[in-house]
Amino acid sequence: MTDPFAEVVTLTQPTARLSKHVCGAGRWRVQRTESGQPFYCLVLDGGCRLQLRGHRPIVLKRGDFVLIPAAHEFEMTSVKAPMWTGRVTVPLAIGTGGFRVGTGKGTPDVRRLLGHCYLSAPDADLLVAVLPRFVHVRGVRRLSIPVKLPAGGA
Numbered sequence: 001m002t003d004p005f006a007e008v009v010t011l012t013q014p015t016a017r018l019s020k021h022v023c024g025a026g027r028w029r030v031q032r033t034e035s036g037q038p039f040y041c042l043v044l045d046g047g048c049r050l051q052l053r054g055h056r057p058i059v060l061k062r063g064d065f066v067l068i069p070a071a072h073e074f075e076m077t078s079v080k081a082p083m084w085t086g087r088v089t090v091p092l093a094i095g096t097g098g099f100r101v102g103t104g105k106g107t108p109d110v111r112r113l114l115g116h117c118y119l120s121a122p123d124a125d126l127l128v129a130v131l132p133r134f135v136h137v138r139g140v141r142r143l144s145i146p147v148k149l150p151a152g153g154a
Contacts (some may be wrong), residue, residue, distance in 0.1 A: 016107055020099060022113075023110065028082065029081070029089055031080045032071070033072065036072060038067065040064045040116075041076075041113070045110065046061075046110035050076055052068070052073075053074070064138050069128045069132075069133075078109065
């Protein structure tokens with residue numbers, strides 16, 4: 001039996017445009033306002049919280065994958081949300097292509113692969129319109145098998 005969602009995603013012909021490893025420790029908050037680009041996140045280790053405008057927060061755990069076909073406003077935080085409001089954490093570049101949020105010292109509480117993709121299908125806008133606002137896939141191991149962390153623990 002075929003998976004209709006997988007079929008539609010395949011038809012969009014996604015290609016990673018930007019991909020980076022981001023780790024986090026302590027309490028942190030990153031807020032993004034995007035221009036409708038597809039965004040993805042794979043939690044490699046630990047956990048974090050995703051908040052999309054108009055939806056309840058989702059706690060993401062190791063092995064979880066999120067695809068937002070047309071990202072606009074969202075935020076990601078540590079599982080224990082920061083005690084302050086209105087302040088965001090600026091990611092600190094570490095190593096080659098890696099970033100860290102939150103406390104600069106100690107073992108990270110979460111490691112994620114995230115980024116944007118480009119949908120190269122000629123009718124991608126039409127296909128995105130039939131996809132849900134976001135897709136959360138919990139614990140699908142095959143999504144994380146090809147992912148390797150760069151040296152330095154980013």
